[in-house]
Amino acid sequence: xxxxxxxxxxxxxxxxxxxxxxxxxxxxxxxxxxxxxxxxxxxxxxxxxxxxxxxxxxxxxxxxxxxxxxxxxxxxxxxxxxxxxxxxxxxxxxxxxxxxxxxxxxxxxxxxxxxxxxxxxxxxxxxxxxxxxxxxxxxxxxxxxxxxxxxxxxxxxxxxxxxxxxxxxxxxxxxxxxxxxxxxxxxxxxxxxxxxxxxxxxxxxxxxxxxxxxxxxxxxxxxxxxxxxxxxxxxxxxxxxxxxxxxxxxxxxxxxxxxxxxxxxxxxxxxxxxxxxxxxxxxxxxxxxxxxxxxxxxxxxxxxxxxxxxxxxxxxxxxxxxxxxxxxxxxxxxxxxxxxxxxxxxxxxxxxxxxxxxxxxxxxxxxxxxxxxxxxxxxxxxxxxxxxxxxxxxxxxxxxxxxxxxxxxxxxxxxxxxxxxxxxxxxxxxxxxxxxxxxxxxxxxxxxxxxxxxxxxxxxxxxxxxxxxxxxxxxxxxxxxxxxxxxxxxxxxxxxxx
Numbered sequence: 001x002x003x004x005x006x007x008x009x010x011x012x013x014x015x016x017x018x019x020x021x022x023x024x025x026x027x028x029x030x031x032x033x034x035x036x037x038x039x040x041x042x043x044x045x046x047x048x049x050x051x052x053x054x055x056x057x058x059x060x061x062x063x064x065x066x067x068x069x070x071x072x073x074x075x076x077x078x079x080x081x082x083x084x085x086x087x088x089x090x091x092x093x094x095x096x097x098x099x100x101x102x103x104x105x106x107x108x109x110x111x112x113x114x115x116x117x118x119x120x121x122x123x124x125x126x127x128x129x130x131x132x133x134x135x136x137x138x139x140x141x142x143x144x145x146x147x148x149x150x151x152x153x154x155x156x157x158x159x160x161x162x163x164x165x166x167x168x169x170x171x172x173x174x175x176x177x178x179x180x181x182x183x184x185x186x187x188x189x190x191x192x193x194x195x196x197x198x199x200x201x202x203x204x205x206x207x208x209x210x211x212x213x214x215x216x217x218x219x220x221x222x223x224x225x226x227x228x229x230x231x232x233x234x235x236x237x238x239x240x241x242x243x244x245x246x247x248x249x250x251x252x253x254x255x256x257x258x259x260x261x262x263x264x265x266x267x268x269x270x271x272x273x274x275x276x277x278x279x280x281x282x283x284x285x286x287x288x289x290x291x292x293x294x295x296x297x298x299x300x301x302x303x304x305x306x307x308x309x310x311x312x313x314x315x316x317x318x319x320x321x322x323x324x325x326x327x328x329x330x331x332x333x334x335x336x337x338x339x340x341x342x343x344x345x346x347x348x349x350x351x352x353x354x355x356x357x358x359x360x361x362x363x364x365x366x367x368x369x370x371x372x373x374x375x376x377x378x379x380x381x382x383x384x385x386x387x388x389x390x391x392x393x394x395x396x397x398x399x400x401x402x403x404x405x406x407x408x409x410x411x412x413x414x415x416x417x418x419x420x421x422x423x424x425x426x427x428x429x430x431x432x433x434x435x436x437x438x439x440x441x442x443x444x445x446x447x448x449x450x451x452x453x454x455x456x457x458x459x460x461x462x463x464x465x466x467x468x469x470x471x472x473x474x475x476x477x478x479x480x481x482x483x484x485x486x487x488x489x490x491x492x493x494x495x496x497x498x
Contacts, residue, residue: 002056010350017044041337052348061495069343076181084328088302089269094235099126113209117162124166128173156441157449182394183412193409230313270299342395366465376419386423417460
């Protein structure tokens with residue numbers, strides 16, 4: 001006979017998961033995503049499965065729910081793979097370098113902090129990586145700001161704000177793909193819905209930095225010439241390359257499904273590489289006697305594997321490196337193991353028991369979103385990893401949001417508004433520790449000036465509290481959800497009878 005779980009049954013696997021993740025941070029440091037965290041999820045899943053079986057659930061049923069849960073994430077996994085391919089062709093075509101080049105061009109010493117946020121945001125949007133942005137352009141901007149007399153903590157706050165805005169909104173970002181996978185929505189719906197909270201947050205941030213720097217009048221020229229010259233001498237920088245992202249945006253606006261949209265953007269990047277960057281094609285392919293052969297090899301390599309363009313500038317080279325589809329495999333592995341953990345926990349009702357205890361006082365939309373924000377912050381502090389702060393709360397709250405009639409993009413947006421951006425504010429989190437080390441500025445020094453990261457969680461709760469742009473399921477959709485739950489219950493009964 002099956003027994004109803006108690007709250008302690010749900011807490012035990014999560015407590016072990018936090019323990020394993022903490023040990024991973026201690027022993028593996030920044031390399032936790034390469035496998036340590038995935039194994040932690042599998043070990044915690046094993047503990048959860050043992051508890052589920054002890055409560056009377058059949059292993060065949062638990063396995064069926066795991067397979068079903070993994071299956072629900074397959075669209076996101078496919079998109080993530082294509083995103084890796086797109087990043088590769090956009091790099092060798094010069095699309096990403098062109099976006100970086102024009103971003104640096106807008107630098108104005110009189111509004112340095114304001115410009116720093118914009119430049120960091122543009123670069124992070126183009127690359128999908130806050131870490132690469134901070135380690136390259138961010139370091140350069142910090143040096144420029146110090147030379148102008150700005151406080152290094154304020155400069156770091158501006159860099160972090162812009163970099164994490166881009167990381168949060170870029171379709172190339174792994175967290176931007178991870179959040180909708182956990183919540184059960186698609187990438188473009190997620191990005192569109194995030195704009196509701198992210199645009200006000202970054203607008204307020206820009207105004208604050210504009211006010212801070214408004215009365216400051218730095219003397220002397222700002223030297224970004226070396227980076228601009230490196231980009232210009234390595235790539236054929238031309239406004240024509242902007243047609244590629246414009247085309248992709250137009251295709252998305254036309255409501256073309258994500259997979260064909262990204263594939264079209266990837267192919268356009270490959271075509272533009274052949275037209276505008278023949279020297280890069282030759283460098284990447286290593287073939288010089290046949291351009292057709294070189295083009296095929298370069299485009300294929302950029303789509304599936306690591307490609308690095310040599311600009312002659314060691315610091316810039318890091319930003320000009322992409323990992324293709326292969327670079328997405330660790331994140332895909334994380335998604336699969338997270339879905340295994342979520343499936344085990346859901347099969348025995350363990351996640352439901354935990355979320356019921358957390359949200360029993362959350363009667364309104366705002367308080368429900370606040371519960372997710374608090375959970376994400378809790379996992380950023382305890383698990384020290386932004387991926388886990390998205391994965392675990394995402395699986396914990398997905399069913400609850402559906403049962404209350406909220407479409408999954410509300411949950412996916414909240415995961416990014418809290419899990420992604422607050423990770424860099426925690427000194428012992430992998431994000432906070434890495435950015436502090438790269439910039440040479442302690443986390444607690446720059447954290448008060450990372451206005452975007454501070455504002456975002458509060459903006460998420462505020463927007464939810466006033467009910468703005470909150471999408472709900474229709475009565476027909478809610479009936480379908482209830483029918484799914486009935487079918488799941490019948491499935492368990494079937495396995496028990498067998």
